[in-house]
Amino acid sequence: MEQAVVEQIVRQVLANLPNQSIMGIPAGVSNRHIHISSEHMEALFGRGYSLTKDKELKQVGEFAAKETVTLVGPKGVLAKVRILGPVRKITQIEIARTDGFILGVVPPVRDSGQLEDSPGIVVVGPKGAVNLPQGVICAARHIHMPEADAVRFKVADGDRVTVAVPGMRGGTFANVLVRVHPNFRLEFHIDTDEANAVELKNGDLVTLA
Amino acid sequence: MEQAVVEQIVRQVLANLPNQSIMGIPAGVSNRHIHISSEHMEALFGRGYSLTKDKELKQVGEFAAKETVTLVGPKGVLAKVRILGPVRKITQIEIARTDGFILGVVPPVRDSGQLEDSPGIVVVGPKGAVNLPQGVICAARHIHMPEADAVRFKVADGDRVTVAVPGMRGGTFANVLVRVHPNFRLEFHIDTDEANAVELKNGDLVTLA
Numbered sequence: 405m406e407q408a409v410v411e412q413i414v415r416q417v418l419a420n421l422p423n424q425s426i427m428g429i430p431a432g433v434s435n436r437h438i439h440i441s442s443e444h445m446e447a448l449f450g451r452g453y454s455l456t457k458d459k460e461l462k463q464v465g466e467f468a469a470k471e472t473v474t475l476v477g478p479k480g481v482l483a484k485v486r487i488l489g490p491v492r493k494i495t496q497i498e499i500a501r502t503d504g505f506i507l508g509v510v511p512p513v514r515d516s517g518q519l520e521d522s523p524g525i526v527v528v529g530p531k532g533a534v535n536l537p538q539g540v541i542c543a544a545r546h547i548h549m550p551e552a553d554a555v556r557f558k559v560a561d562g563d564r565v566t567v568a569v570p571g572m573r574g575g576t577f578a579n580v581l582v583r584v585h586p587n588f589r590l591e592f593h594i595d596t597d598e599a600n601a602v603e604l605k606n607g608d609l610v611t612l613a
Numbered sequence: 614m615e616q617a618v619v620e621q622i623v624r625q626v627l628a629n630l631p632n633q634s635i636m637g638i639p640a641g642v643s644n645r646h647i648h649i650s651s652e653h654m655e656a657l658f659g660r661g662y663s664l665t666k667d668k669e670l671k672q673v674g675e676f677a678a679k680e681t682v683t684l685v686g687p688k689g690v691l692a693k694v695r696i697l698g699p700v701r702k703i704t705q706i707e708i709a710r711t712d713g714f715i716l717g718v719v720p721p722v723r724d725s726g727q728l729e730d731s732p733g734i735v736v737v738g739p740k741g742a743v744n745l746p747q748g749v750i751c752a753a754r755h756i757h758m759p760e761a762d763a764v765r766f767k768v769a770d771g772d773r774v775t776v777a778v779p780g781m782r783g784g785t786f787a788n789v790l791v792r793v794h795p796n797f798r799l800e801f802h803i804d805t806d807e808a809n810a811v812e813l814k815n816g817d818l819v820t821l822a
Contacts, residue, residue, distance in 0.1 A: 500711075500809065501809035501810075501812070502709075502711050502805060502806065502809050513781070513782055513812070544781075544782075566784070572722070572753075572787075572788050573722055573753075573787075573788070574787045574788070575775070575784055575785045575786040575787045576784045576785045576787075577784040578781075578782075578783045578784045578785075579781050579782070579783070596711060597711065597806050597809040597810045598810040600709065600710035600711050600806040600810075601710075601806045601807040601809075601810035601811070602810070603710075603722070
């Protein structure tokens with residue numbers, strides 16, 4: 405079906421929905437986690453190892469693995485840090501600023517994959533350790549959007565928007581990156597510091613300001 | 614001097630200042646801490662003990678003590694939690710939501726002193742322990758304002774305002790309590806979760822939205 409036709413159908417469907425349900429974007433709170441390369445997975449868990457799926461995540465194909473690692477920084481340690489699968493080309497560790505204080509690293513706030521000049525850390529698994537030279541970031545908050553949602557919110561991939569959070573401890577988050585992809589499920593991704601600052605929990609609804 | 618005269622002079626002075634410098638409110642980031650009663654201090658540090666000043670805080674008369682305590686919750690422990698002096702009538706522990714997850718307590722977001730139905734915790738010092746039945750809160754963000762600042766910001770004690778934080782990770786905090794007192798120094802008090810969520814550091818300037 406042509407994009408223009410899809411958009412027209414989406415508009416017609418949305419015109420008949422109550423306004424509240426249209427505008428809500430569910431929050432997805434990311435606890436500290438690691439995306440791991442095959443090479444590093446084998447270094448930590450042994451040759452030929454593969455991840456065991458524990459729980460599917462909202463984004464299609466992504467899952468929380470049963471496996472966890474320990475992060476060892478210059479000032480402290482974080483144990484039981486969840487691996488998110490599937491394996492990736494490059495290992496990337498996403499922590500909150502608060503986690504950074506515990507570990508003794510000050511990662512930059514970055515979009516996923518932008519790892520230049522990010523700090524490294526020691527990652528320890530049951531079969532070995534990896535001295536990662538770089539790859540620790542604070543993930544910049546962003547919204548995953550399927551194309552139909554981008555149409556109704558009138559935004560495009562790469563846009564920066566302001567997200568409003570309701571409640572006594574609410575407020576707004578500026579410069580939130582919009583990522584549009586046919587396979588995405590609508591979700592506002594923030595880290596634990598951001599969620600705790602405004603009392604957001606998984607599935608709570610936010611809106612575009 | 615009469616209040617009306619003071620206000621008039623303040624207005625005249627401010628009219629001649631550049632706008633930027635007028636509107637900035639310095640942030641004060643509160644790490645987890647405890648305000649302690651004499652009774653509890655003696656239980657933890659010994660009979661007749663008094664606090665040793667380590668560093669004066671921005672608010673007049675307040676200080677960080679050299680003494681720290683350990684908080685023991687149902688799920689975890691936080692060591693080296695700073696005592697803020699002077700001693701108070703009632704012990705009050707202020708932690709961030711993130712700290713609560715470590716300890717295994719879910720304190721309510723409250724203005725200082727509002728401790729009804731807040732969770733308790735075990736507090737341990739070098740000479741003993743106290744099983745505090747209640748008193749753990751997440752301090753609601755607030756602004757300390759001397760009267761002259763209240764005049765120029767056109768706000769009154771008890772008002773709720775929106776605070777704007779600049780920067781790529783900026784945004785706004787809604788429902789921020791304004792506290793006006795002659796002895797206060799201008800300061801926007803937030804906890805570490807809130808500061809980390811928007812990359813605010815001690816002394817960074819915010820504005821009223």
